Amino acid sequence: MKDTVFIDACFGKKTSYTPVWLMRQAGRYLPEYMKVRERAGDFLSLCKNPALAAEVTLQPVDILGVDAAILFSDILVVPLEMGMQLKFVAGEGPLFPRPILSRGDLDKLVVEEAAEKLSYVYDTIKLIKEKLPSDKALIGFCGAPWTLATYMIEGSGSKTYSKVKKLLYTDPAFLHAILRKVTDVLKLYMEAQIKSGADAVQIFDSWASALEEEAFFEFSWSYMKELSAYLKGKYPHVPIIVFPKGISGYLDKIDGEFDVFGVDWSTPLELAKEKLGSRYVLQGNMEPTRLYSQKAIDEGVRHIAGVMENERHIFNLGHGILPDVPVANAKYFIALVHEITKR
Amino acid sequence: MKDTVFIDACFGKKTSYTPVWLMRQAGRYLPEYMKVRERAGDFLSLCKNPALAAEVTLQPVDILGVDAAILFSDILVVPLEMGMQLKFVAGEGPLFPRPILSRGDLDKLVVEEAAEKLSYVYDTIKLIKEKLPSDKALIGFCGAPWTLATYMIEGSGSKTYSKVKKLLYTDPAFLHAILRKVTDVLKLYMEAQIKSGADAVQIFDSWASALEEEAFFEFSWSYMKELSAYLKGKYPHVPIIVFPKGISGYLDKIDGEFDVFGVDWSTPLELAKEKLGSRYVLQGNMEPTRLYSQKAIDEGVRHIAGVMENERHIFNLGHGILPDVPVANAKYFIALVHEITKR
Numbered sequence: 001m002k003d004t005v006f007i008d009a010c011f012g013k014k015t016s017y018t019p020v021w022l023m024r025q026a027g028r029y030l031p032e033y034m035k036v037r038e039r040a041g042d043f044l045s046l047c048k049n050p051a052l053a054a055e056v057t058l059q060p061v062d063i064l065g066v067d068a069a070i071l072f073s074d075i076l077v078v079p080l081e082m083g084m085q086l087k088f089v090a091g092e093g094p095l096f097p098r099p100i101l102s103r104g105d106l107d108k109l110v111v112e113e114a115a116e117k118l119s120y121v122y123d124t125i126k127l128i129k130e131k132l133p134s135d136k137a138l139i140g141f142c143g144a145p146w147t148l149a150t151y152m153i154e155g156s157g158s159k160t161y162s163k164v165k166k167l168l169y170t171d172p173a174f175l176h177a178i179l180r181k182v183t184d185v186l187k188l189y190m191e192a193q194i195k196s197g198a199d200a201v202q203i204f205d206s207w208a209s210a211l212e213e214e215a216f217f218e219f220s221w222s223y224m225k226e227l228s229a230y231l232k233g234k235y236p237h238v239p240i241i242v243f244p245k246g247i248s249g250y251l252d253k254i255d256g257e258f259d260v261f262g263v264d265w266s267t268p269l270e271l272a273k274e275k276l277g278s279r280y281v282l283q284g285n286m287e288p289t290r291l292y293s294q295k296a297i298d299e300g301v302r303h304i305a306g307v308m309e310n311e312r313h314i315f316n317l318g319h320g321i322l323p324d325v326p327v328a329n330a331k332y333f334i335a336l337v338h339e340i341t342k343r
Numbered sequence: 344m345k346d347t348v349f350i351d352a353c354f355g356k357k358t359s360y361t362p363v364w365l366m367r368q369a370g371r372y373l374p375e376y377m378k379v380r381e382r383a384g385d386f387l388s389l390c391k392n393p394a395l396a397a398e399v400t401l402q403p404v405d406i407l408g409v410d411a412a413i414l415f416s417d418i419l420v421v422p423l424e425m426g427m428q429l430k431f432v433a434g435e436g437p438l439f440p441r442p443i444l445s446r447g448d449l450d451k452l453v454v455e456e457a458a459e460k461l462s463y464v465y466d467t468i469k470l471i472k473e474k475l476p477s478d479k480a481l482i483g484f485c486g487a488p489w490t491l492a493t494y495m496i497e498g499s500g501s502k503t504y505s506k507v508k509k510l511l512y513t514d515p516a517f518l519h520a521i522l523r524k525v526t527d528v529l530k531l532y533m534e535a536q537i538k539s540g541a542d543a544v545q546i547f548d549s550w551a552s553a554l555e556e557e558a559f560f561e562f563s564w565s566y567m568k569e570l571s572a573y574l575k576g577k578y579p580h581v582p583i584i585v586f587p588k589g590i591s592g593y594l595d596k597i598d599g600e601f602d603v604f605g606v607d608w609s610t611p612l613e614l615a616k617e618k619l620g621s622r623y624v625l626q627g628n629m630e631p632t633r634l635y636s637q638k639a640i641d642e643g644v645r646h647i648a649g650v651m652e653n654e655r656h657i658f659n660l661g662h663g664i665l666p667d668v669p670v671a672n673a674k675y676f677i678a679l680v681h682e683i684t685k686r
Contacts, residue, residue, distance in 0.1 A: 160632075161632075162632060162665055162667065165630075165632035165635070166632065166635045168632070169632060169633055169635050169636040169638075169639035170635055170636045170639075209589075209609060212608050212609065212630045212661075213611045214646075215630070246552075246589075246609075248591050248592030249591030249609060249610050249611050249614055250611065265555050266552060266555065266589075267592050268556045268592050268593065271592055287508075287555040287558070289503075289504075289505060289508035289509065289511070289512060290512055292508070292509045292512050292513055293512040293513045296512035296513075303557075318555075322503060322505055324505065
């Protein structure tokens, strides 16, 4: 087990301050990131280039002083290496030009081979670990089965998720078959990330909020739980962080074998503390747009630090940092968290 | 006060069955609607044509057998008549090409004159009331101040709401000034709808979920409460339905002078019942994509009817009906609700 403030906090141990990192901290708000991205060509080329991906992963550790690095990659490299075409259209987000329409489409997708083809991610992790300071942790990650399956069926982002939901209510067995295959790949993928050096892992279920309660537990959470239980069983020393976004109405029924529950900004931290705080360490959840103003950062950090005083907590935003946030404000946030939570 | 099953249910009186209507029931899933829309030209021309708008308003009453008609219009006619340019771009949604950027932009917008220019809406209501069967109610509506202000500042739909949130955290006084002006127009607008014959009104806060808890109560809910208290004070016999979408984490702090709380599908009805059911009639909340399958409708209706047995309830979807839903399934839903809830 890695001995850092971040990992200690993931396991609920007392630390001398509350560790902090930012979702999407290796990203477009950093001029240093933009320079490397230009060198790489496009977004996907950067994901596939271990040297450059490692470089941008390490940038926020140096620039902001965060307590953990998070692997630079994208959740959609998994469906890509399962055999799906993937395009990143500038200004429009990711696109699968040939989404899954039939069982034939699903049958063509590979499992073991996908996990092998993702070797550029494992190489990136190894390079990061060579350079990461010993007092910092590296977080690996993947998308949750539900979020990945949704992309693979919708083909792109969606406001209504009507394709995947049509499947859910008219042919649930087929949707389960897709989720099963994705989950099988993710087990191998996350194992390989851990073996390559990831000190902790986060599973992002960005589209959890697309589902009503009953469907969420059947089609999203059950696979999240299966994946985390599998990893916990084999690698108990590696903390698992889950981040099902936008499900504040369903917290009563959340359970499973993981260490940290990531709270998004739309879920009041008081509510998460009441429902989950005794069972899990909480991570989050400052409103990302507070980073537009130092006054709003002050108020947000003090509020959260107050709610989580004497509780098990990792500071973070409640969603990814936005591209037009001033770097100075991101630095201010990190420094303020360290200062205010010093014990 | 209009004596219908729907209005009785809004006031929590016992009715012989649970009334039901659908958000966006006068819409693209109906071939009859598409024909009228073609005759009108474009969407905005349909909104501004009282004869045709009245015709599409009445269609679902005849075709589906819903217990209430809802005025056919759009929430954005309000900023339009306040003086903002508005375009509906096919396939892309509404667009304000010149969003509010400065106090000068806000100063140019009108209040009393806007309420007067919206006379085509009042004319539509009068025409609907001439033809609406006496056992059905007519629901008027508007967008909540927060949702309208967000459109006026963002200029279009948004995934991150970063413009309006930047304003919120850096110049809250300016955002309050915008919300104040919009609220003033809405008071006059909703009064005129009621005087023209609306039997009940619903206030849609479609983008309530864009805000963290503290900001929601300051920038959204306070104006919703002001508007509903104003209308309740003058027209106590007209039920008010509020629909702040996606705020299941904030239900503990909901209060105000209104009659019905519209529950979106992401908020478990059990949770809404626990937090609000003793104080308000609840409306909702079947997952709209359940309408893709009659089996899913069966399960959804039976679940909701079970949760709301002996409670004060109006059946509805938890968001608008989607354009690709089979009309037969919408009919099936309405008939099933009437059958199952018969007392």
